Each structure stands twice: as structure tokens, then as C-alpha cells.
Amino acid sequence: DTGVSQDPRHKITKRGQNVTFRCDPISEHNRLYWYRQTLGQGPEFLTYFQNEAQLEKSRLLSDRFSAERPKGSFSTLEIQRTEQGDSAMYLCASSVGGAGASYEQYFGPGTRLTVT
Amino acid sequence: KNEVEQSPQNLTAQEGEFITINCSYSVGISALHWLQQHPGGGIVSLFMLSSGKKKHGRLIATINIQEKHSSLHITASHPRDSAVYICAAMNRDDKIIFGKGTRLHILP
Numbered sequence: 001d002t003g004v005s006q007d008p009r010h011k012i013t014k015r016g017q018n019v020t021f022r023c024d025p026i027s028e029h030n031r032l033y034w035y036r037q038t039l040g041q042g043p044e045f046l047t048y049f050q051n052e053a054q055l056e057k058s059r060l061l062s063d064r065f066s067a068e069r070p071k072g073s074f075s076t077l078e079i080q081r082t083e084q085g086d087s088a089m090y091l092c093a094s095s096v097g098g099a100g101a102s103y104e105q106y107f108g109p110g111t112r113l114t115v116t
Numbered sequence: 117k118n119e120v121e122q123s124p125q126n127l128t129a130q131e132g133e134f135i136t137i138n139c140s141y142s143v144g145i146s147a148l149h150w151l152q153q154h155p156g157g158g159i160v161s162l163f164m165l166s167s168g169k170k171k172h173g174r175l176i177a178t179i180n181i182q183e184k185h186s187s188l189h190i191t192a193s194h195p196r197d198s199a200v201y202i203c204a205a206m207n208r209d210d211k212i213i214f215g216k217g218t219r220l221h222i223l224p
Contacts, residue, residue: 002160002161031210033212035212035214037157040216041216041217042120042202042204042214042215042216042217043159043202043204043212043214044214045211045212045213048210048211056209056211089157091157091159093159095210097210103210104149104161104164105149105161105212106161107151107158107159107160107161108158109156109157109158110157110158110159112157
């Protein structure tokens with residue numbers, strides 16, 4: 001257990017439905033990252049937050065995806081009008097952050113999404 | 117060409133063998149992660165290094181910044197080491213670029 005939790009662990013939904021995932025980072029970590037991993041591939045960056053500010057979004061994050069971190073603690077990732085191509089493992093990671101140095105990221109267990 | 121390349125993609129070995137997984141990257145980095153992912157998806161960070169060599173138990177990670185190359189070694193491999201090992205380069209904005217992973221299977 002790394003201290004980063006994600007909920008739910010598994011989600012099966014029908015195409016066209018909306019889904020929301022939650023990530024609770026390690027409490028003193030001000031950076032929070034979302035990644036997506038499809039079968040047989042390495043994870044890919046989606047977006048990250050420094051406290052409550054969303055600092056970067058990948059091109060992978062279409063307008064059906066939105067992420068929030070309203071109080072700089074937990075974060076949610078919502079996918080609207082899900083498509084079968086959204087089926088993947090959604091991973092969250094957190095770290096201490098700051099300019100000029102690199103800090104280790106701690107990963108949550110992931111949420112596996114299956115869109116039928 | 118991916119910015120982070122790993123080799124081999126798959127590796128099967130007998131228990132006790134010395135294992136080497138290689139990682140080459142083409143981007144400027146501030147640090148490099150080696151990660152372990154077991155079936156079920158959870159990722160554990162094994163090492164984060166920016167120079168030289170680190171050792172933890174039977175695991176050793178090395179990095180050569182000039183050659184943009186890193187290796188992960190496992191000594192006296194054991195079936196419980198079977199997992200996917202992922203090399204991930206952290207750029208200067210702390211964004212991680214992942215390799216596709218090396219699937220390791222250790223036979224008893």
C-alpha cells in the first residue's frame with residue numbers, strides 16, 4: 001500500500017454513460033497526476049495538478065474528460081459519454097512537488113474501466 | 117520511435133538467473149524511475165535515480181546520463197519477481213514518459 005487510494009477499483013459501464021473516478025493522494029503531497037494505461041502498453045500521461053491548479057493536460061484528454069481537484073486534496077476524473085476506446089486502467093499518482101527538483105511519484109492501485 | 121524504449125519486451129528465465137532489463141531514452145531528464153507492476157495493475161516504484169547506481173536487496177539500477185541509458189538488474193531471480201517492469205523518464209517539468217514495459221516470467 002503506497003498511501004494513494006483510488007475508488008472504485010473496477011467499473012463496468014455501458015457506452016454513452018458518464019463515469020467518475022476518485023483519487024486520494026498522500027496527504028502532504030501537493031502534486032497529483034492522472035495516467036491511462038491500455039492493455040499491453042505503458043501508462044500515458046493525462047493531466048496533473050499542483051494543489052488545486054490543473055497545470056497541464058495531454059492531447060489524450062478529449063473534451064469528454066474533465067478532472068478536478070477542488071480543495072487541493074482528492075481529485076476526480078470524469079468521463080462523459082463513454083466510448084469503448086475509453087476502456088483502460090486509470091492510474092493516479094502523487095508526489096511532493098516544486099520547481100528545480102524531481103520527486104518520486106507514488107501510484108494508486110488504479111481503476112479499471114470496461115465500457116461495453 | 118518512442119521517447120523511452122525498453123528491451124527485451126518479454127523475458128522468461130529460470131529461477132536463480134541474473135536478469136537485465138535495458139532502457140534507452142531520447143529526452144532530457146531530471147530523473148528516471150524503475151517501476152514494477154503486478155497483475156491487477158498496482159504500480160510500485162522500485163528506484164528513482166538521476167546518476168550512478170542504486171541497490172535495494174536483490175535489485176540494482178544503474179544509469180549513464182551521457183549515453184541516455186539505464187539498466188535494471190535482478191540477482192538470484194525468484195518466481196515472485198515475475199511482473200512487468202517499466203522504465204519511466206521524468207522530464208524537467210516532472211512529467212513522466214513511460215516505456216511499454218518488460219514482461220518478466222521466472223520459472224521455478
